[in-house]
Amino acid sequence: LTPSHLKMLETYADGVDVPNLETLIVGGEEFTTDTARKTQKLLGDSVKIHNEYGPTETTVGCCDYVYSSEKDKGLSVGIGRPIANMQLYILNEMELCGIGIPGELCIAGDGVAKGYLNQPELTA
Template structure:
């Protein structure tokens, strides 16, 4: 976990001040990023409660308090038609993982944010501590049904 969080600090925080939303169970592996990454970097964890994940995620977007949000493609799909997604937001980075991430969904969200939010597709079985491969979505990539995995970021060659 130390290796993952140290790496995520370099890639996702990029020395920015980004608060993170915590809306998932402490036992869900995406919580590792949402909880520990802001804590080791001196940022805030904004805790959201609620039984209905759709309304919680919409509230996160509406309140516009966080710059980093980790969620699944299914969660992100809930926001695809949300008119509050725009380039005038605190959101800087979305980390998406846990299931297949369609290229069309990524493109739609990217366009709603007018290209001002980085979208990462992260994958890794829980046994590898959350993420072991990641891809920074490229809106110029065409011909894919899913967002690719494995190519990290132009400035980073290795994950760990």
């Protein structure tokens, strides 16, 4: 689901009962900690909420993070670590950035679409 769908669930769900739900995967837009907290409260602590991130060019998902109400105190839930066979790099002018240094997220690995290789028009 997208976070926007979760907000609708908050609005229209009165006593949601999903006893067999174990995992919820969220993606497609920014996932705020406020929405994550409200969703966790609505569904219960036993439900793991994953924030999955990835652009279309990486078969939609390239990294994953499990929300934690104990750890996640910022404005947004993190995008996590790369999934199997994927790599994430933070670059600034094609140089690796140090920890905490802003840069551009670059994605590599088996899930990246090959149609962009050596095709600057498509890459743009």
